Amino acid sequence: MKITKLTTWRVPPRWMFLKIETDEGIVGWGEPVIEGRARTVEAAVHELSGYLIGQDPRNINDLWQMMYRAGFYRGGPILMSAIAGIDQALWDIKGKALGVPVYELLGGLVREKMKTYSWVGGDRPADVIADIRRLREAGFDTFKLNGTEELGLLDSAAKVDDAVGRIAEIRAAFGNEIEFGIDFHGRVSAPMARVLLRALEPYRPLFVEEPVLPEQAEHYPLLAAQTAIPLAAGERMYSRYDFKRVFAAGGIAIIQPDLSHAGGISECFRIAAMAEAHDVALAPHCPLGPVALAACLQVDFVSHNAVLQEQSMGIHYNKDAELLDYVKNRDDFRIEDGFIRPLPKPGLGVEVDEERVIAASAAHAQDWRNPVWRHADGSVAEW
Ligand SMILES: O=C(O)C(=O)C[C@@H](O)[C@H](O)CO
Numbered sequence: 001m002k003i004t005k006l007t008t009w010r011v012p013p014r015w016m017f018l019k020i021e022t023d024e025g026i027v028g029w030g031e032p033v034i035e036g037r038a039r040t041v042e043a044a045v046h047e048l049s050g051y052l053i054g055q056d057p058r059n060i061n062d063l064w065q066m067m068y069r070a071g072f073y074r075g076g077p078i079l080m081s082a083i084a085g086i087d088q089a090l091w092d093i094k095g096k097a098l099g100v101p102v103y104e105l106l107g108g109l110v111r112e113k114m115k116t117y118s119w120v121g122g123d124r125p126a127d128v129i130a131d132i133r134r135l136r137e138a139g140f141d142t143f144k145l146n147g148t149e150e151l152g153l154l155d156s157a158a159k160v161d162d163a164v165g166r167i168a169e170i171r172a173a174f175g176n177e178i179e180f181g182i183d184f185h186g187r188v189s190a191p192m193a194r195v196l197l198r199a200l201e202p203y204r205p206l207f208v209e210e211p212v213l214p215e216q217a218e219h220y221p222l223l224a225a226q227t228a229i230p231l232a233a234g235e236r237m238y239s240r241y242d243f244k245r246v247f248a249a250g251g252i253a254i255i256q257p258d259l260s261h262a263g264g265i266s267e268c269f270r271i272a273a274m275a276e277a278h279d280v281a282l283a284p285h286c287p288l289g290p291v292a293l294a295a296c297l298q299v300d301f302v303s304h305n306a307v308l309q310e311q312s313m314g315i316h317y318n319k320d321a322e323l324l325d326y327v328k329n330r331d332d333f334r335i336e337d338g339f340i341r342p343l344p345k346p347g348l349g350v351e352v353d354e355e356r357v358i359a360a361s362a363a364h365a366q367d368w369r370n371p372v373w374r375h376a377d378g379s380v381a382e383w
């Protein structure tokens, strides 16, 4: 079997789909994208296609190493997202060629169902109580919200009280009937993370995510030493080589690699195993589309330390398109009481509605960009 063509489509809300075709008619789908830099990743995918055309798509390990090591400069969000989407499509092809889901190729299921969680609130987490009530009626009991709005390197007691007050309201309204993660989203400096973690302790969040920016990772063990709140990170780490330093330093209890940013199924499967060796839980990051989610689930169902799966149904980014809008086998993605079952179809288990993808891409008005926030003094704030 030989790879004959790679085609990419940028589509609303902010995703990109990759289709890899072969000379035997089997096609694979991937979702290579960095939110806000879709065109850059698209260029990287087509640059890498030179290593792929004419090659056997079933030789995933060798193609992965070729894509990673053939370039003198490697790693980082753009290249690893391009490799991720290509890797997803290669696994999709291999599974379809053998007539089995990818999780069978990775050794089979370790669980019958996977716990998922839903976002509440938005970029500016205002009234999350109503969101939680609505999603609880849909069967969810685990949620995630942003912890703060803009926050200065050193900020006020009022800002801290605002952030903590929102969490206190959630606990007051729902007690311990729900769990929730708080995403600091890299908005919080190391000094303010110490202040916030201490103030949030009494409300026992399930985790605090990206407690500081990934470039401040040396603070993870220091922050973990002062709090019982499990710390989570990973969406802005892109390979085993990024994660190995975090495992060695300690402090992170939950890793959140993104299957569309960290080298795909091949790399995230290896990262998950590294995490298990350090008694670290796996909770793949996935605010993206259905192919990315399908890739996450293939790793979740073969990883003993997988505990939670993010999915983007109803997320505040999904304007103009929702999680399953480009999917034909929507029933396979049904979430019951917050749990999702293994995707039954061969490959990644997602049947992409190609016509809908092409139409949406053609009508695609503008590229998604995250907002640029500024502090009151006019300086750039972390979004
Ligand atoms: O889902 C999360 O945990 C996020 O922090 C959302 C963020 O990753 C955006 O997708 C960036 O555009």
Ligand SMILES: [Mg+2]
Pocket (backbone or CB within 6 Å): 183, 185, 209, 210, 235
């Ligand atoms: Mg996050």
